[in-house]
Amino acid sequence: MAARGGVDRGRREREGLRVIAMPQTLLPPRSTAASSPQPKRAKALPLAAMIGLMLTLSACAGGSGGEGERVVAPPPPPRAIRHPSPPPARLLMLPGLEGVIGATAPALTRSFGTPRLDVMEGDARKLQFVGSPCVLDVYLYPPAAGAEPRATYVDARRAGDGRDVDRAACVAMLRQAHGGR
Numbered sequence: 001m002a003a004r005g006g007v008d009r010g011r012r013e014r015e016g017l018r019v020i021a022m023p024q025t026l027l028p029p030r031s032t033a034a035s036s037p038q039p040k041r042a043k044a045l046p047l048a049a050m051i052g053l054m055l056t057l058s059a060c061a062g063g064s065g066g067e068g069e070r071v072v073a074p075p076p077p078p079r080a081i082r083h084p085s086p087p088p089a090r091l092l093m094l095p096g097l098e099g100v101i102g103a104t105a106p107a108l109t110r111s112f113g114t115p116r117l118d119v120m121e122g123d124a125r126k127l128q129f130v131g132s133p134c135v136l137d138v139y140l141y142p143p144a145a146g147a148e149p150r151a152t153y154v155d156a157r158r159a160g161d162g163r164d165v166d167r168a169a170c171v172a173m174l175r176q177a178h179g180g181r
Helices: 009-014 022-026 047-061 105-112 167-178
Strands: 117-121 124-130 134-141 150-158
Touching: 105 124, 105 134, 105 167, 134 167, 150 167
Parallel strands: none
Antiparallel strands: 117 124, 124 134, 134 150
16 A cells, blocks of 8 residues: 555555654545445554654643643632631639639739739730749630630649649738738
C-alpha cells in the first residue's frame, strides 16, 4: 500500500519515520451521490501512528511558560471563622468565699491590698495576693461580653512549699493581715 508522496508506509516504519494519517481519520467520510447507501467507515490509525500522534500532542502540551500552558487559578481565600462568644463564667460557690466570688478587681484590692501579680490574658484577669501564711490566686472573667470582669474562681496554696490550703481559711487570713476589712 502506497502512502502520500509515493513512499511505502511499511518502509517508513522500518526506517523509524513517523507515519501519521490524521486527515483521513479525523474527518467524517464524504458522502457523494454516487456512493453506496451505507456510509464508509473511517480507517483506524495503526498503533504506531496513534503513539506518534500522542507523543506529538503531549510535547505541545508540556512546556515552561510557553503557549498552551495551563493556568491554574489561585485557591480561594480562607473563610472567616466565627468564634462564638464564650459561655458565661461559672462561679465557684464555697462557704467562706462570699465576699470574694463575684467581686470586681477594685473591690478585691480594697479587701486584700495591692496584688503581687495582675495578669491579663484576653478578657480574663488573674490577681495574686500574698501574705505570710498563703498565696491567693483570684481569677476574674466578664459575666457577659463587654462587662467588667468579676471573680469566678479562687485557688490557695502555702507560701513556703506551694501545697494546697483551704481557700476560705486563706481568704480569712489575708483579710486579717490587711486590716480586717
